[in-house]
Amino acid sequence: MVKISQDFAPPFKLIAPFFLIGSLFYFFASVYLFSFDAANLSFVNPDMMAFVHLFLLGFVMMVIFGAMAQLVPVVLEVGHFGVELFYAIWPLLLTGTLLMVFGFLYFPALLPYGGVTVLISMLIFVGEIFLTIFKVKKLTLVMSSLLISNTFLFFGIIFGLLMALSYAGTVSLDIASLLKAHVYAVLGGYIAITVMGLSIVLVPMFTLSHSFSLKPLKISLIMMSMAVVSVVISSFFKIDILAYTGYALAAVSMIVYFYLIYIIYSTRPRKENDIYAVSLMFSYISMLVSIVIVVFYFLTQKEEFLLASMWLFFFGFFAFLITGHIYKIIPFLVWFEKFSPLVGKQKVPMLADMVPYKSSQAQFVFCAVGVVLITIAILTKGDALLHAGASFLFIGTLAFIRNVFYMINFKA
Amino acid sequence: MYTKDELFQAISTVIDPEVGFNLVEMGLIYDASCDEEGNAKVVMTLSTKACPMHQMILQWVKEAVEKLPNVKSADVEVVWEPQWNISMADENVKKALGAA
Numbered sequence: 001m002v003k004i005s006q007d008f009a010p011p012f013k014l015i016a017p018f019f020l021i022g023s024l025f026y027f028f029a030s031v032y033l034f035s036f037d038a039a040n041l042s043f044v045n046p047d048m049m050a051f052v053h054l055f056l057l058g059f060v061m062m063v064i065f066g067a068m069a070q071l072v073p074v075v076l077e078v079g080h081f082g083v084e085l086f087y088a089i090w091p092l093l094l095t096g097t098l099l100m101v102f103g104f105l106y107f108p109a110l111l112p113y114g115g116v117t118v119l120i121s122m123l124i125f126v127g128e129i130f131l132t133i134f135k136v137k138k139l140t141l142v143m144s145s146l147l148i149s150n151t152f153l154f155f156g157i158i159f160g161l162l163m164a165l166s167y168a169g170t171v172s173l174d175i176a177s178l179l180k181a182h183v184y185a186v187l188g189g190y191i192a193i194t195v196m197g198l199s200i201v202l203v204p205m206f207t208l209s210h211s212f213s214l215k216p217l218k219i220s221l222i223m224m225s226m227a228v229v230s231v232v233i234s235s236f237f238k239i240d241i242l243a244y245t246g247y248a249l250a251a252v253s254m255i256v257y258f259y260l261i262y263i264i265y266s267t268r269p270r271k272e273n274d275i276y277a278v279s280l281m282f283s284y285i286s287m288l289v290s291i292v293i294v295v296f297y298f299l300t301q302k303e304e305f306l307l308a309s310m311w312l313f314f315f316g317f318f319a320f321l322i323t324g325h326i327y328k329i330i331p332f333l334v335w336f337e338k339f340s341p342l343v344g345k346q347k348v349p350m351l352a353d354m355v356p357y358k359s360s361q362a363q364f365v366f367c368a369v370g371v372v373l374i375t376i377a378i379l380t381k382g383d384a385l386l387h388a389g390a391s392f393l394f395i396g397t398l399a400f401i402r403n404v405f406y407m408i409n410f411k412a
Numbered sequence: 413m414y415t416k417d418e419l420f421q422a423i424s425t426v427i428d429p430e431v432g433f434n435l436v437e438m439g440l441i442y443d444a445s446c447d448e449e450g451n452a453k454v455v456m457t458l459s460t461k462a463c464p465m466h467q468m469i470l471q472w473v474k475e476a477v478e479k480l481p482n483v484k485s486a487d488v489e490v491v492w493e494p495q496w497n498i499s500m501a502d503e504n505v506k507k508a509l510g511a512a
Contacts, residue, residue, distance in 0.1 A: 074464045205460045208431070208509070210497045269498035270431070271510025332464060335429060340468055344425070344475060350432045 010069050010083045012333045016408060017090045018066020019330060023404045025058025027397040033390035038383040041307050050104035055314060057097040057118060063322050064194060065089055065125055067329055072132055075201050076143055081131035085124050092121030108168050115164030122157045126150050141214055145197025145221055152189025152228055156182055180235035188250055189228040195321060196220055196257050203261060206276060206328060207268035216260035223253035251291050258284060274352065275360040279324025282368050286316025308378040316371050323400060327355050330407040354410045359403050366396030413482055419444035419452060422480055426472045435473065439500030442491065450484035452477045457496045
């Protein structure tokens, strides 16, 4: 038996729950869409809060945390400080997410409990990542991005907890200020910066791209960090100009980041448009359109533009970036566990063989059509279109769950 | 004891499961030699520093060389200079990937 260190590939049983639960929450979020009325969508509605947390905590954060269990050692080039801690993270995040969703929907008194449970899971995660980063002797730009993003996550969850306590009436704080700080610290500070840093490792790895400058990444990381700090400060001290500066910096940061991805993608030696490539294309186009739509929001102050922009950012950019990478990460982990010991002894499958072709294409098409329809539905307040889009997403996310199970249980 | 070509031939049994080509045709093997005592040395690179299969691939190369009957031990060294790029791959690889 070949002895391979587990440093760079944690046991699959540790990571599988994150992906399984995450894909189920992606499906639940698509089901939840049927309950919305396109004419009465609003950010301050508890139904919307429940939906956003169902999607962001249950799907986005759950999958990112699972992926980080594998990707952090790859990016940092050191083993985890304590990878076993991830066994505690997913049950706490799952419990906290459910408590928060039900808290928003039915029992606000559950919110502090949900918030604290999520806080504990995230503190374990952040603590583990920090202790792993401390093992690195020299930080590269990508490693620094992990340090920055996890610092923002730490503050983001503190703001979120204070908000949950205020929402439940335990303490009396300005919820609107905390909400803005919480949203920016988590979305811009953690998720966007994590995505920027990791994708600059992963996209070139899968497309075999080389010889591109990391200067745009440095610029976008600095701009996004400044944007988050500006908005957080402005939310507590009510300095409007600082807030608008932050919004503009964040938009430019994402455009600079897109420019780098475009350079990598357009010069890639590996031209095949597999499910990974098309998912990423849809993801980044969604991000650009989302930025364009949010500009209309600032020009008109109509909430539907902000809702449509956020919708595209969440279900277009985040979701397709995540699903695209899942089609790479799960096959690798399953292959590592099941087939790597058989190399040289018998014929083993290639990683691409482990992705169900037709079903993954169907998932992409149904989810993409669903996202586009719902974007139009939000902008036009068309209820029938919203439910039509939800129907497409329902089928697409169902196919995604099927694909995740297929890859996990793949047999040669 | 073994020529560079013979060692490259042995290493060409190692396939990268992500791209589906062997390491030699990918251009990842820079040099290989073997002394009279059967001590082999392979100098290679990887397509990316952050390759999650880093350790596995090194182990496969080592095992592939050590399968040769007169090789006693194989040492695999990974270098990052010169940095790998697609121009180092064989024409069939470039064509299959769409880079030709």
